[in-house]
Amino acid sequence: MFDELEKAPLDKIFKLLAQFRADEREDKIDLGIGVYKDENGNTPIMRAVKKAERQILDNETTKSYVGVAGNREFCDLIADLVFANIIDKSRIASVQAPGGTGSIWVLLQVIKRARKKGKIWISDPSWPNHYPMCELAGLEPNYYPYFDKDSGKVKFAEMMKVLDRLGPKDTVLLHGCCHNPTGANLTNEQWDIVADSLKKTGAFPFIDLAYLGFGDGIEQDAYGLRKLASTLDEMMLAFSASKNFGLYRERAGVAFAIGKDKNGAEIAFSQMGNIVRASYSQPPDHGAEIVRIILQDEKLRNEWQNELDEMSARIKNLRQKLVNAIKERSNLEDFNFLTEHSGMFSLLGISKEQVDKLKKDHAIYMLDDSRISIAGINENKIDKLAKAIIEVTQ
Ligand SMILES: Cc1ncc(COP(=O)(O)O)c(C=O)c1O
CATH class of the missing domain: 3.40.640.10 (Type I PLP-dependent aspartate aminotransferase-like (Major domain))
Incomplete structure (x- = not known):
């Protein structure tokens, strides 16, 4: 039966992730994946989640x-x-x-x-x-x-x-x-x-x-x-x-x-x-x-809310820093819209060729449509990213 079918196309995000993993350059940047990452590149388990899980482990009496x-x-x-x-x-x-x-x-x-x-x-x-x-x-x-x-x-x-x-x-x-x-x-x-x-x-x-x-x-x-x-x-x-x-x-x-x-x-x-x-x-x-x-649970709820606020504040801060770094180096105002956007992602609006160049010349990975996951940016790499964006777009 299976040979009557063709192989289904691989999801773009997983294809990109495989390319990123295979890249041996040390300063590579992954802006592809759609999960929150902290400054160390980890996707942490939220503190309140860990505590709630312990309660489940202690109190759950059935798996019915x-x-x-x-x-x-x-x-x-x-x-x-x-x-x-x-x-x-x-x-x-x-x-x-x-x-x-x-x-x-x-x-x-x-x-x-x-x-x-x-x-x-x-x-x-x-x-x-x-x-x-x-x-x-x-x-x-x-x-x-x-x-x-x-x-x-x-x-x-x-x-x-x-x-x-x-x-x-x-x-x-x-x-x-x-x-x-x-x-x-x-x-x-x-x-x-x-x-x-x-x-x-x-x-x-x-x-x-x-x-x-x-x-x-x-x-x-x-x-x-x-x-x-x-x-x-x-x-x-x-x-x-x-x-x-x-x-x-x-x-x-x-x-x-x-x-x-x-x-x-x-x-x-x-x-x-x-x-x-x-x-x-x-x-x-x-x-x-x-x-x-x-x-x-009021305490856990506050803890969760605070951590969620921390995550969204970190993303906002990264947006601002990236825009500042681009402006400082080039007077380019074209990317100011990044601070008006909200949430985990932004579409840079650059061409597929420019996206490929970022990957090939700078080890910077994003989806072909130029979507970047802001949380994938690390403060230490903002300068590298800003320079590379300026280089491929000017
Ligand atoms: C717009 C949108 N809808 C739905 C989902 C699916 O989320 P979940 O992982 O909970 O299925 C995502 C996840 O990336 C999303 O970005």
Whole structure:
């Protein structure tokens, strides 16, 4: 059977990582991988996570099944964190899923059941997994304009031209905050305009929220999604605890469906449960239980919040230092947009040839579209990076 198939293409990120590992130059820099790294290049286990894990080890009495919808307290705590009481709880349906990706997957399946011929609109560019996931789920992915490579900003007028023309059969996938890969995000005023447009057209909003708290703090990062949730009758949201709790390999996430009313939420909940059961039956519990313990314990919660703030402050600081280093050496203002971006990533907006030159001549690795992972920058290497960017772009 297998020789009737061709080899599937390797994920770009893993291909880049293999090239980076094989490079023997000592001063190499990896800006490719999408995980947070500290100053020493490690992806640490958060302090509160380690403490919660010890509690699990001491107190867990069974490994019996948790249930199709997963850890209910975890889901409710995440609902409070994300929606902060702006909508009636009876409208919120949730199932725990394996990470943000698992949550997106469950929600796409629900959309597929409800909108057999509908299109799904994703930003150009978007997280590289969005397009193939939509295709695999049997939906028709299309792009709306999003990022202007020359200015490093959101092409908002062009984006709205497309969104304003959609109809009730369309789904619009929006990044809740910290857009991946570009780092460019909507302002609060722009979110207000998107909410009005969706209200008028009836297009269905789907928020991917993989970086809550990684940009400008939880309240600001949640502005857009809360605006949509409080303005519109229905929406979906996929939450990931991979980045903000540093739980990447534990696969903790929540798929949310907001219904018009209790009845709508109950239908959505039953559909999600039905899809989970036929897909992987139940989500893994360990990561969700860690998050539950942290969010229910005031001390651990404060500790987690402080460490999350430290991580996002480090990223902001690195952005500023890189921009300063480029300016000091060249008077180049072209990269100032990096400080306006938020979250783990930015798209430099340079060409594939320039990306290749950075790799070949300077051992600096980033994705072909010039996405850099800011946390991959180490303070000692900022000068090298700034010099190399100037060299390949001038
Ligand atoms: C925009 C976006 N959505 C979803 C995910 C998936 O996160 P998870 O690892 O929790 O599946 C990522 C991870 O990189 C992401 O950047």
